[in-house]
Amino acid sequence: MKVYTIGGYEEVGRNMTAVEVDGEAVIFDMGFEMEEVINADGEVDQMTTNQTLETGAIPIDEVLYENDVEVKAIIIGHGHLDHVGAIPKLAGAYDAPIVCTPYTKKIVENNIEGDRKNIDNDVIGVEKGEDYSVSENLDLEFMHVNHSIPQATLSLLKTPEGGVVYGNDMKIDYSPVIEETTDIERLKSAGEEGVKLMIPGTTNVCDEGRCRSEKSVEQELEDVMNSCYANGGAVVMSTFSSQISRLNSIIDANNGRRRIAFVGRSLKEYTQAAEELGLIDLSEVEVVSYFDEVQDLMNRVSGNKDEWLIVATGNQGEPGAQMDKLATGQYPFDFEKGDHVIFSSRTIPTPPTEANRYNLEKKLKEKGVRVYPGVHTSGHAKKEDHRDFINHLQPDNIVPSHGTIQKLGDYVELARQEGYTLEDDVFIGENGRVIEIE
C-alpha cells in the first residue's frame, strides 16, 4: 500500500491524499489553501490550473502523474473549501467520479457549475453506511462523524490489505444539535474488521481534553440572546455559513420571538442546500443575498430593530462581507449605542484576519455596539477525542494530516503514548512524499 501525501502536510489547507493498493488508487479530498486564495484577491476563479498551482492555493498533484497512478475515485469527506475548493482546477484531469455524501454533493456541484465544460466527472452521492463499489477490489463506506458542517464523514476504504480510514476534520460531539453522535459502534466494528491505515487530521490535537458539544454552545447562545432581547436593540449575529447546526441553534434559541433574516450569498447557498435535505427549516427565515434585497430588508429592519434577528456573513471581518457593510453604513441601517453583535465563531489566527476583525470590532464599538465574541465550539477533535479514534479503530498504521510539520508532530506525540513508533507505524508526511506501508 502506498500513501501519496500531496497537500495539507505542510500547511493547514489544500488537503489531498491518495492511497494506492495493487495498482489502483483513490484520491481523498481536493482542497484550497485559503490564505493563498485570499492573497490572490479572488482571482483564482479566472486562473488556469497551472497559474493556480503557482500561487500555492491548490495541491500540487504531479506526484500522481510521475508515478502513473491509476485513480479510480475522488472521495470527498465533507464540503469545506479546504477539502473541495480545488476540484474545479484538478478533478477534470482524472477519469474518475467524485464520490461524497448528498450534502457534500450539492456543494461540489455548486462549485463546479461554471466549469462544467472542463470537468465532466460524475458526482455521486452516497449515503452513510451504504457501500459504494470503487472497483472490483475496492469498496467505500462513509462512516458517520461530527464536524462543523452536515454529513461529514470518516471514509472507510475497504481493500484487500485491510481498511483505510481517512478523515481529517472530525470530532465526537456527545450532545449534537442536528445529526447523531459520531458512530462509535461502527468505528469499533471497523477496528475489529481490521484497519491497516488511518489518516486523521491534527487541528486541535495539542489541546487537552475534549471538544465541547454543540448543545453546550446552544445553551450559551440562548443565554446571550436572552440577555440581548431583555435589554432590547438590534441583534446581529454572524457565524460560519456552512455551520448548519449552529444556525439551527440560533433559530431554536430565538424560539419565534423575533423575525429572522439570513443575509449574504454563502449563507444562502449553504442553507438552501441544507433545507433541500431536511437539515434546516427555513420556513420562518427570510434569506437574502443581492444588494437590493438586503437594502430592502434593512429598510424594514431600521425602524423596528427590536423585531428582528439578523444573521449576516463576514464573521472574520472580511472587507466587503455583509458584517462589514452593515458596520460601515452601506445599507439604510445604523448601529447605535446599545445594539448587539454576537460572533458565534472564532477568529482565524493569522495577522491579516486578525486585522480585519479588529477593524470591524473597532467600528462597531465606536458606535456603542455591545460585542459578544467567541460563542462557539470547534469542529475538531481535541487530544482525548483523538485518543478515542485511535483506541476504537486500532489502526496498524497512522499518517496524520492537515497541518504543519509541528502539528503532525503533536499527533505523533499522542500516537507514541498509544504505542506507535515513528516511521515504523506512524509517519510524518510532506507534500509530494510517497510512503510505503507494509
Add this chain to the structure above:
Amino acid sequence: MKVYTIGGYEEVGRNMTAVEVDGEAVIFDMGFEMEEVINADGEVDQMTTNQTLETGAIPIDEVLYENDVEVKAIIIGHGHLDHVGAIPKLAGAYDAPIVCTPYTKKIVENNIEGDRKNIDNDVIGVEKGEDYSVSENLDLEFMHVNHSIPQATLSLLKTPEGGVVYGNDMKIDYSPVIEETTDIERLKSAGEEGVKLMIPGTTNVCDEGRCRSEKSVEQELEDVMNSCYANGGAVVMSTFSSQISRLNSIIDANNGRRRIAFVGRSLKEYTQAAEELGLIDLSEVEVVSYFDEVQDLMNRVSGNKDEWLIVATGNQGEPGAQMDKLATGQYPFDFEKGDHVIFSSRTIPTPPTEANRYNLEKKLKEKGVRVYPGVHTSGHAKKEDHRDFINHLQPDNIVPSHGTIQKLGDYVELARQEGYTLEDDVFIGENGRVIEIE
C-alpha cells in the same frame, strides 16, 4: 459620604471597604490575600493580628482608627476566603455585629470557632430581600446575585443620602443550576430608588462579552463524564469546594450511574453547611475527610474503579491536598492507563500555583491518566454583564474594587463608555485612601 478603600485596591484579595454616612460607618468584607497566606505556610492561624498584618495577608485597617470611624456593622457579601478570611484577626476589635446571609453565616462561624475568646461579635444571618436595621439611619438589604458560592449578595445599604451598593464578586447567570438568576428587577428598582454609590469588583471586566452560564458548563460536564463512563476506568474530579452549584451538576450528571464520594476537609465543610440549608442533597454521597476514612474508601474503590466517581480537593495541585495524595500513591489506590481526571476549575495564574498544577498533571500523565482540564465557567461578570449592572443600578458614583490599579483602570474604561468621568464620579481607590463623595 466617605469611602475608606482599605484592602483589595492594590491586589486581588484581602477585600475590605468602609462607607461612612453622617458619622456612622459599615465595613464591607474582611478577607485574606491568599498568596500571602500561602507564603506564610499555613501559620497564619498561629499568628497575632499584628504579625499577620506584617505579612500582607490581611487588610490594614488603621485608617479607620486614625479617623475615629464608628463602625455599626460588618457586612459580609459571601463566604469566600478573600472576603471572610480576616474576620478572626480583625473583627474582634470592632463593637459591631457581623451581618451576612445564612450560608455565609455558617462559613463565618466555622472560621471563628477557635477564636471565640477574642471575637465576641454577633453573627447575624439575614435572608435576601429582608431589611436589617443597622442603625436608626441605616438599613441593609441583601439583593440576590449569582457567584460561584451559594447565597452571594449585592449588599444594598440604604442611607439618608441614597443607596450604597457593594458587591465585588458577582455575575449574571442566565441559566443557573441552583438558585435563581441575579434579581435584575430588584436591581432596576433599586436604581430607580436612587443609588448614590456602587462598589463593584473588577475581576473579569476586561473580558469581552458575558460570563457563560452554569447550565452550559453542566452540559459540558455531562458530555465529558459520559465519555469517561463509556470508556471505563477510574473517574476522579476536582473543583472548588465552595462551588456547591458545580457539585450539584456533578451529582445530576452522574444520575445514579456511579457511587459518589467527596474527599477532603474543605469539601466536607462547605457541602455540609450547604446541605443544612437544602442547597445540596448528600444522601447518596459518601463524604470523607480524615486520612483513615479516605484510606478505607480507596480500599473499596481500588478493585471497583468503574463503580465510583471520586470528587477530591486539590484542583490547584496544592501539595498535600487530596488530588496530590491520590496522584502520589499515598492511599491504597493506583492510577493506571486509561483512568480519567476531570478538573472542573481553572488554574489561578500565579507561577507557584501553575507549578503545582504542572507537577500534579505530570504525575498523572506519566501513569497514562487522561486529563480533562478547564470544564468550568467563572463566577465573575464579564464586560457586558458589568455594563448591565451599571445600566440597571444607574449609580451616581462608582468606586471599582478588588484588583490591581490596572484592573481598576479597566473598569474605569468601561465606566467612561457609560458616561462617567475619573475623579468626578468614578474613582480609583488605593489601600488606605479616603474618598469623599459629594
Add this chain to the structure above:
Amino acid sequence: MKVYTIGGYEEVGRNMTAVEVDGEAVIFDMGFEMEEVINADGEVDQMTTNQTLETGAIPIDEVLYENDVEVKAIIIGHGHLDHVGAIPKLAGAYDAPIVCTPYTKKIVENNIEGDRKNIDNDVIGVEKGEDYSVSENLDLEFMHVNHSIPQATLSLLKTPEGGVVYGNDMKIDYSPVIEETTDIERLKSAGEEGVKLMIPGTTNVCDEGRCRSEKSVEQELEDVMNSCYANGGAVVMSTFSSQISRLNSIIDANNGRRRIAFVGRSLKEYTQAAEELGLIDLSEVEVVSYFDEVQDLMNRVSGNKDEWLIVATGNQGEPGAQMDKLATGQYPFDFEKGDHVIFSSRTIPTPPTEANRYNLEKKLKEKGVRVYPGVHTSGHAKKEDHRDFINHLQPDNIVPSHGTIQKLGDYVELARQEGYTLEDDVFIGENGRVIEIE
C-alpha cells in the same frame, strides 16, 4: 498650580498637557494619535480642525477655552509626530510662540509649511541649558535627555511655586552613539532647586530593568551586517526615519565597505534637517525620494547588489512605503534567494500594523530573502530608568502621561514604591481632566 491633562491620558499618542500658575499657562506638546491618522487614510491634511477633532486624531483642547486659560507658550519636547503632529491644526488659535530645540524647530517648520496662512505662531529654537523667558514669572530650560530622535528634552519650567518638569518620551542611554548621556547632574541639581511637579511618560514603565544602550545595538547591527556582507547579496535595511542615531550607527558599521543610499521621503526630510545641524554626515550617502530618483538608483543597484547598502522607509510594512515597493517589484530590482533585509525597528503591536508587516515579510521570504528583525532598542525608559528620574528629580507631585489608564497605573505602582500616594501626590489624568496641585 493647575494641570490640564488634555491628550495622551487615555491612549498612546496625541500628547498635550497644559500647566497653569498664577493665571499664566504653557502648553506642552500637540501631537497626533497615529492609529486614527492612519484610519483617516492620510486625509487629515485636507481636514479642518473640527473635522480632525472628530476623528480622535488630535487632542481635544476645549478645556482650555472653557477655563479661559491664558497660554503664554507652546513647548515642544521633541520632534515625533505624536508630539508635534497636531500643531498645524491647533497652534494657530493660540497667541503664543512655539518653543523647542533647533532640531525640533526644523521638524515643526516642515510640518506647518503648507499651513502658514493659518498658523502665524513664532517658532523659537532654544539650545539645551539656556534659559528662555516665557513671561515675567515663568522661565524655561531644556534639560538634556536621550530618546530615539535628536535633541529630545526634559522641559523644566521654572515657576514661582517651583519647577515643573515635563518629558514624556525619554530614557537614560549610558552609551549613546550621538549626543551625550542624559544630563543626570542637571537633573539632580534641578531636584535640589525644587521640583513641584513632574509629568513623565509611561511607555515602558512596566518592563523590568533598564533600556539597552544604542552602543549595544550598534554592536549587534555591525555583527549582522558583517554576516550579510560575508555571505554576499543585496542588503536592505529599514529603521525609523527620525532615528538619526541609528542611521549614524549604520553608516559607521558599514565603514565604507558598501555605497549607501537612503530611500524615501521621510528619510530625506529627517536626515537633511539633521545634517544641517551636524548630527549626521551624509557626504557619502545618496539620498533619494522621488519615484524617478529611486528608479534610477535601483537600476544601478540591480546588477551590483554586492556594492550597495540600501536603507529604505517602511519598516512597519506600510503599503506604498519604499520597503513594500521594493518587495513587490515596483522598481527595476528583484529580491532573490540569499538577499538580506534587516529591520532595525520593532513592529508596533496593533493588529493592522502586524498584518502589514506580516504581509511584507511573507513576500520577502517567498523570494528566499533572509530576514533579520528586531535589531533595535527602545527610546523609552524602563522601570529602573524611571525610578532614577524620580530619585534624581525628587518631585513633590507626579502626573504620569502618555498611555492608557492601565499604563498610568503601572507608573503609579512604581511611584508607590518610592513613597507616593494616589491622588495625594501622584495623580491619574484623563483627557480633559483638571488637576489642582497644592
Add this chain to the structure above:
Amino acid sequence: MKVYTIGGYEEVGRNMTAVEVDGEAVIFDMGFEMEEVINADGEVDQMTTNQTLETGAIPIDEVLYENDVEVKAIIIGHGHLDHVGAIPKLAGAYDAPIVCTPYTKKIVENNIEGDRKNIDNDVIGVEKGEDYSVSENLDLEFMHVNHSIPQATLSLLKTPEGGVVYGNDMKIDYSPVIEETTDIERLKSAGEEGVKLMIPGTTNVCDEGRCRSEKSVEQELEDVMNSCYANGGAVVMSTFSSQISRLNSIIDANNGRRRIAFVGRSLKEYTQAAEELGLIDLSEVEVVSYFDEVQDLMNRVSGNKDEWLIVATGNQGEPGAQMDKLATGQYPFDFEKGDHVIFSSRTIPTPPTEANRYNLEKKLKEKGVRVYPGVHTSGHAKKEDHRDFINHLQPDNIVPSHGTIQKLGDYVELARQEGYTLEDDVFIGENGRVIEIE
C-alpha cells in the same frame, strides 16, 4: 551508515547519538535530562544505572546493545550537563575512551571522580584542529564553534563514506569575548571535502535572525553595572557558572572598581578549571564555596556594600542556591532598599523554574532591591545562523537533534527552504530509532 538517535530526540536534554560506519561506531554525548534530574531530588548520584534509566533522566541506550554495536569512542562536544551528565551512569559499560577538548575533559573528570571504580574509560583531551585517530578507518577533528561554555566543538568524524558533523549546541558569535568566532573557513573546507551527514541542534531554530554577540551583551552589562555603581549600594549578579565568557565580561566591565567575589560550588568548579587553561584570570577574584567561607565573606561585605561586586550561583531561583540564601537572610547580609541584583541569564521556561525565580524576585523586591533581569544572549544559533551552517557544510543528509518533535520539525522547515526533503535527506529522529543513510 547508520544513525542511532538515542536521546534528545523527544526532549531538550539527555543527548546521545551513535553513528556506525562499516561495523564501527562512535557515540556523541551522554547527557542528563535536567528536569528529571531535579525531580529526582538530587538523588541521581545515589541511584544505580537501571534506577536512573527508569526516571527518564538519562538516555536509554539499549538499542546499541540490541544491535551489537561496536563502540570505538565516546565523543563529547562540550561540558554542559545535558551532554556529559550521564557519563558516570553509562560510559563504564563501553570499552571505549571518552574524547573531548581539554576544558571539557576537566569537567568530565570532575563528574566521574567519585565513580572511578565503575568507570575506567580513558578521558582523552584533544585540541581543536588536531586529528585524533578513533580507529584505522575513523578520524576525529574538533572544529571550533561558539557556545556558552569554553571549548565547545563541532565534531567532525572522518569516515570512508565522508564526513559526519555532530554539534548540537553551537552558534556563530561575530564578536566573541573570549576565543575566536566560529571557524567558518574550516566549515567551508570541510564542506568541500564532503559531509555526508550533519547532526545539528535545534534549540532556537524557530527564532528569526541571528544570535546576538557576547560583545553586545558585554556593552549592555557594562551599562547596567555603571548605572548601579553610580547609584551605589550592594551589587549582586548571577549567571550560569559555566558561562566563562560572561564572567570575563563582568570582570572587565568592573574594571577594578569594586572587589569581586564568586560565591558557590559550581562557580568555583567551572572557573577554576577555566583558570587552569588560561581562559579566565581569577587573580583579583575571591572564590568561595563552603558555608563558612561565604559567611566570612558576607561579614566583610556587609558594612562595605559599595566596595563589593558579588557573583552568586542560583540565577534560576533554585531553593538552596546562593542567591536564595542571600535573599532569605541566611548569611550576615541584608538586602535593603536601593541594592541591585543583575541576572545575566534567562529563566528556563518550565513552570517549576518560573515559580522558583518568581519567588526569589518577590523576596528581593519586597526588600526594595532593584532587579535587572535578562542581560543575556543565548548560546544557540538562530534561524539565519543555522542556515549558514547548512550552506557552509553542504551536508548530503541532516538529522536534527536536541528537541521535541515539534522543534525537530522547525528545523525540517528550514532544511526544506534549503532544498532538503523529509525522509530522503533530512530525517526526524526518535529516541531509539535507527536511521540508515545511503
